[in-house]
Amino acid sequence: MNQPKPPLLLLVHRIPYPPNKGDKIRSFHLLKALSERYQVHLGCFYDDDFDRQYISRLQQWCETVCCLKLSKWRAMLSGLSGFISAKAITLPYYYQRQMAAWVSQTQARYGIQKVLVYSSSMAQYADGANFAQLTRVIDFVDIDSDKWRQYAAKSAGVKKWFYQREARLLQQYELAICQRFDRSLFVSEDEASAFRHLLAPDLQSKVLSLLNGVDTDYFSPDAPITCAENSLPANFIVFTGAMDYWANVDAVCWFCQHVWPVLRRHQPQLQFWIVGGNPTADVQALSRQSGVVVTGRVADVRPYLAAARFAVAPMLIARGIQNKVLEAMAMNKAVVCSPMAMEGINAPLNANALVADGVEQFSKACLQLLAAQPAPANRQWILEHFTWPRTLAALPHLIEAEYPL
Structure with missing residues (x-):
């Protein structure tokens, strides 16, 4: 009994x-x-x-x-x-x-x-x-x-x-x-x-x-997923997160001000998608920059992760572990993170998991991924540890x- x-x-x-x-x-x-x-x-x-x-x-x-x-x-x-x-x-x-x-x-x-x-x-x-x-x-x-x-x-x-x-x-x-x-x-x-x-x-x-x-069955490159968007561009990078959270707002504003112009000069057709609910006025204003798309709340972030070239997490204010990084890595996506965004995850640094500090390093790391098509290998680290x-x-x-x- x-x-x-x-x-x-x-x-x-x-x-x-x-x-x-x-x-x-x-x-x-x-x-x-x-x-x-x-x-x-x-x-x-x-x-x-x-x-x-x-x-x-x-x-x-x-x-x-x-x-x-x-x-x-x-x-x-x-x-x-x-x-x-x-x-x-x-x-x-x-x-x-x-x-x-x-x-x-x-x-x-x-x-x-x-x-x-x-x-x-x-x-x-x-x-x-x-x-x-x-x-x-x-x-x-x-x-x-x-x-x-x-x-x-x-x-x-x-x-x-x-x-x-x-x-x-x-x-x-x-x-x-x-x-x-x-x-x-x-x-x-x-x-x-x-x-x-x-x-x-x-x-x-x-x-x-x-x-x-991270739910590795849900966040999986093999999971069946559909997107509410009619189509996603072939050449975009992505940031995911609640867009009324100050740390996320600070991250995308910094990225759009300092890094995004560098990337657009090298790849004028590249887009940056900011995916997450309740975008503040500062975040919504970023959509006025050429190539920046602010989605607002979406039913499922996975299609955006799956279709993106790679994910960025340029956190300048952070504590603990960033779920956005775990989810992208579980989807076997390459990531470019600030040191704060990788803290606690401590994945081995390689061509698919880059940690960059400051404008010059972050721009260089993004350009490195845009210039190559590495075979992502981040999911295995998540399966073994998270x-x-x-x-x-x-x-x-x-x-x-x-x-x-």
């Missing part, structure tokens, strides 16, 4: 379905893996009305679901209360009393003893004295506070001051949560190592890495605290 699955509380800052952007890809696969071993009680938010249609889909992996609307304007006003309480803005931005009540009631009703929190912003819901006796694991994914520090480095004036404040206060909170929780997970060993260096020696053993993965069954194999042991501290 099968034993009933024990209950587990999973708290995620953004609805983990559909898995169509960075954080949602990881949180969805965590949810899917956890549902095989636990009765999952999921608390999350949705901040895009497009995602509301998917709330009911979560029932197939969850025992109960609380998915609340996160109005960005209301959350922003709430976030500003952080100035009064001397908190990082991130915390009140993601705080709702309804979610806090649901968490407490669900924990008590189902006798939940294990909690997995996804991202520092959701730790506040499991950080009270009534949760102290539970097994609590946080998946920081990456060091959020360092992203704010990077934003500050690229800003001036009031923005710089604001980002510096957020970086300082959020780092204090990250360190406090690591001390109080049983385990702290990060998306790569590079990220975990960087966080350990912020901690006292007696806390460093709490920090472990849990790699991202399939979800492989990367999440340790998850049950981390939740059960089976690793010695």
Whole structure:
């Protein structure tokens, strides 16, 4: 007779379905893996009305679901209360009393003893004295506070001051949560190592890495795919990602300003396709440049990856692992990445996986791929290191605290 699955509380800052952007890809696969071993009680938010249609889909992996609307304007006003309480803005931005009540009631009703929190912003819901006796694991994914520090480095004036404040206060909170929780997970060993260096020696053993993965059956050059576009050009390169995310916006703007003119001088017919939802005004403006195409939201990024000459990831602001790079490599596409974009993936550098730093190197690497037709060999690295069954194999042991501290 099968034993009933024990209950587990999973708290995620953004609805983990559909898995169509960075954080949602990881949180969805965590949810899917956890549902095989636990009765999952999921608390999350949705901040895009497009995602509301998917709330009911979560029932197939969850025992109960609380998915609340996160109005960005209301959350922003709430976030500003952080100035009064001397908190990082991130915390009140993601705080709702309804979610806090649901968490407490669900924990008590189902006798939940294990909690997995996804991202520092959701730790506040499991950080009270009534949760102290539970097994609590946080998946920081990456060091959020360092992203704010990077934003500050690229800003001036009031923005710089604001980002510096957020970086300082959020780092204090990250360190406090690591001390109080049983385990702290990060998306790569590079990220975990960087966080350990912020901690006292007696806390460093709490920090472990849990790699991202990629669905290699879905992202496969052999998978049957169709494209909503009537036809794609024969000669284009591609960038994929959520185009309202500052790091992605910064990357494509830098690329179009500095690298794209060089490539067009050598190949006037070449096009650059920016593929991803919710493009900001700055991204939409890039389509005024000759050869640049901004698609907006697409149903499936795979046709664009499959048809492109190669993919670029010129990230100048980044932490953790870039899913866009994993997906392109799984499709067996050549890639040109900044050092930040390749961090954590650490693929062997070759004619199909180029890392370039700065305008001159990045332009040269792109021209190198445009001048040759190398036989891509990137998929094998992904199959050997970044399939979800492989990367999440340790998850049950981390939740059960089976690793010695």
